[in-house]
Amino acid sequence: MKEVGEKNTKSKLPVFAKGLCFYKLFWIFLVGCVLGVLAESLYCFLLFGKFEIRWGVIYGPFNPVYGFGIVIMTILLLKISKLSNLKVFLFSAFLGGVYEYFCSFFQEFFLGTISWNYKGTFLNFGGRTNFTYSLCWGLLGLFWIRLAYPKISNWIESFPAKLGRLSTWVLFFFMLLNIFFSSAAVWRYSRRCQGIEPKSSFEVFLDKHFKDDLISFAYPNMVVAER
Secondary structure: OOOOOOOOOOOOOOOOOOOOOHHHHHHHHHHHHHHHHHHHHHHHHHHHOOOOOOOOOOOOOOOHHHHHHHHHHHHHHHHHOOOOHHHHHHHHHHHHHHHHHHHHHHHHHHHOEEOOOOOOOOOOOOOOOOHHHHHHHHHHHHHHHHHHHHHHHHHHHOOOHHHHHHHHHHHHHHHHHHHHHHHHHHHHHHHHHOOOOOOOHHHHHHHHHOOHHHHHHHOOOOEEOOO
């Protein structure tokens, strides 16, 4: 049985990122990171009439929350893609709500910061997720697996194999370092706000190169969690 979006080609040229391999999933991750930033920026503009930085990392227009989320959805939704639209929607809504809750908990527990708080909204769960955004995740999952993923999968597979593998590894290490230093900088920022002095040379490095104004510019909606 062929995966959704997989090409049936008789070409002798090697197909880049065939199936749900590492290369395919990494590029899906990147696509999700970028689309998440665009969606957040458009949402902010339509709701508040202003443009805001909605990146999830310090370097580049990427939001890993959406990147990892779309990878998880791709893997799981492909397994149930033959079910009805209603069932796919409901599963996506549940999955998205659980994922958003976990991301909020992870950020607060490990980094000491909060980027969204839904307290006071309808059917919210500890302010980490709510009914409305779960419905948004449901629509996103349904749209992704039915319409977007097959086209994006074919687009990724059309990359020249050698160039695709090389660019994947270059971007992989870039994103790995980007996520690591962004997370470390946010963690150190929360400790600075609590008046905790640096205890290692790495923390001194973070204080020197990732100052408060940079963190505030990169994450305008982020607040330090109360301890």
